[in-house]
Amino acid sequence: MAGADPGRDPHAEDLEDIALGDDYALTPTYVDMVVDAADRGDSARLKALIDALEPEDVADLMGFLSADYREDIIPLLGGEDLADVISELDTNLREELLETVDPKRLAEALGEMDSDDAADVVDDMEDDQREEVLSNLSSVDRAAIETSLAYEDETAGRLMQREVLAAPQFWTVGQTIDHVRASGDELPELFFDLYVVDPAMKPVGAVPISALLRAPADARLEGLMEEVVEIPVDMDQEEVAYIFDKYHLISAPVVDAGGRLVGQVTVDDIVGVIQEESEEDILALAGVSDAGRDATILDIARSRLPWLLVNTVTAALAASVIGAFEDHIAKLVTLAVLLPVVASLGGNAGTQTLAVAVRALAARELNASNALRIIRREMSVGLMNGMALAFVLAAATWVWMRDERLSVTLGLALIINLFLASVAGILVPLTLDKLGRDPAVSSSVFVTFITDFMGFLSFLTLATLILL
């Protein structure tokens, strides 16, 4: 970090150097130093260590510490820092912190935040605490938070801040700058676009602030403005993120059902949404939800169990296929050795197709206009790789067992299973998407069930026909 902060302790700079690695992530060394100071009860040292950090790093630190250490740190945070740290914390750490802080101090911290951040925090409070904190707020702040909370979670209404810079199209650049200088607190802390509005407060264009700065003082806004993408207040945050990514937006006006400007979404909120949504997809594909950094072992185990139970049922169903062929396996035990190989390769090929399909759906690169082409493509790919693996494994089996018929059986089963794996890998997510379900969430259990079941069935049926 460069930059001056004349009031800061001269040793603070040294601590800053230790705190963050070259990659700006908090170092394990620094976490150890904090734990050590807390263990020794050296609160002066602890305060120096915390003061040297930015609020984002304090929030990060909290995630690395266990609960008793976190309690030592909270009283050391000043009002504005407390607000910033609360905004940055993961939900479950935030809930824990909210329970320990005095309602008056919390109300002060909320007053420092933008309305969208404050609403998020209030949303995480218990009912009785929420009432007490809200009653300690000014009526303006309280109204802003209550308005924000009236919008559904994960919509543009919740992401937006109500403060915007807007002006009529006949204003000049000079008039606009004078207006900004006179407005003070009514404007957002940071803004990137001026929205040009008609008398009914409907956006008709936008002027980037840099264009405003560059233009001569007597230029009119209507000559400077560009087209603007309006975000409906009830739009899902994932769609808002898609629009920001697609059109490279820095900010966008949010409009109500009547098309009137009610707020703005800025790209820094969108970066968080994109991170969140893609993390959710990674976890959903593996059948796990993030229980949070400080969840108890019981919570985590419980959050993962449902998926394992679903898989128990599907694995048992697939195994029942083997059960139906028990007599044949007793005659040729080698079948039992090769069965998991057929199923496992089908599962892997299906997962490959599935991951590609889920990504393409999320990026809006797969829809009705190219679905047939992609399905045909995946079928061909499945067939080709099925044949390649069939060749490799049939040859290996022949070297091992010197039994042509066994090699042929295994090869054919692999071709069938890899073909079906590809079909399932693309059709299952497409179908879920068509039904309005998130294809990342339950596709993989269907796909691996199909590849297990059909892998066992095709191999054992072929074995019955060819070998026995």
Added chain:
Amino acid sequence: MAGADPGRDPHAEDLEDIALGDDYALTPTYVDMVVDAADRGDSARLKALIDALEPEDVADLMGFLSADYREDIIPLLGGEDLADVISELDTNLREELLETVDPKRLAEALGEMDSDDAADVVDDMEDDQREEVLSNLSSVDRAAIETSLAYEDETAGRLMQREVLAAPQFWTVGQTIDHVRASGDELPELFFDLYVVDPAMKPVGAVPISALLRAPADARLEGLMEEVVEIPVDMDQEEVAYIFDKYHLISAPVVDAGGRLVGQVTVDDIVGVIQEESEEDILALAGVSDAGRDATILDIARSRLPWLLVNTVTAALAASVIGAFEDHIAKLVTLAVLLPVVASLGGNAGTQTLAVAVRALAARELNASNALRIIRREMSVGLMNGMALAFVLAAATWVWMRDERLSVTLGLALIINLFLASVAGILVPLTLDKLGRDPAVSSSVFVTFITDFMGFLSFLTLATLILL
């Protein structure tokens, strides 16, 4: 879209309404309309359809069309639109397009782009085409592109644009605005922060443009500036994205090894990086790389085969465990039925732990300071869910077979395998990360190998001891 464009055809608005769905994604209907116009050879209609789209949507459209249709569209794009469409295209579509466009037209299009975008495009050209195009550029543009290409791919140097707004700390707001109005083309098209620099061009702070606009004309920059995070020019883009996300940055100054300002990275480039990196993680976990939207079937099959071959080897190794116990299975074929169940549940539990670990590592939430705690936590979770599944499946097996010893064998094997799955699911990615490898890329093959191998081994060994 709101906003006025007086030169536009009156019917264009209607087409725009059909082009994009409520979610701002291109509609299948519109793709069909384009295909239809191209099939009929109606180039006036085709031009109207293309003109109604933003460049981002034309790039999107290209992805949904097959190659011959794309060739029909390229000649319809005007100079500036061509530049924008080229910037937006996926790499393989872009390479295809670059081969068909005249070098002079390409050089013109490159002249319209920011230096970072132009360098990306030039990087995708064949050697001889690159030389011809560069020779058609002005020496200033050529130098800018060549400087950018001198930085390694996926670093801050490649992401940055060289144009920045910088000023010394003793300047006033009024002086700065006058400077901006006089500078014109030397400044970036959009800018969000003014960097305050010392006489050696080292950044000492930053002033958000909105703060500049709000401040009185006689305020000095040194009184307005805030701390600034400097990005080293050789920093990996993934780290740059982490810093932008953590500190909610809109832009950041890029500095060379001597600490001098050489350019800036803006958040709109970072949004693309975050999307890219998380898509790579999803695909890598499934053992597949994105061959691109228009890759041939052979390319795609080939890109997926190596992973399947690796899995063939690991599956064969795991199956060899079953082979070693063939005689026991012949005595009790039920073992062959239950084997895949033990392996499959272990695989699922391992994948759950793995996905959580990969996410935490990517978010820098897992490092040496909490690794031991997380490992202990995962071990406990594995043990608990192992016991839960052991109970369920042992009971189900008892109902089915009425054999207590078989139930106990299965239950113990499940506990062992889920415990090992959790250990592998956390230790494998941690180890790969420690070795400087991307934990998303090869973790899952290790983890499923361990759960298959140990699942078969534990179940069959226990069966030998308890049942036979």
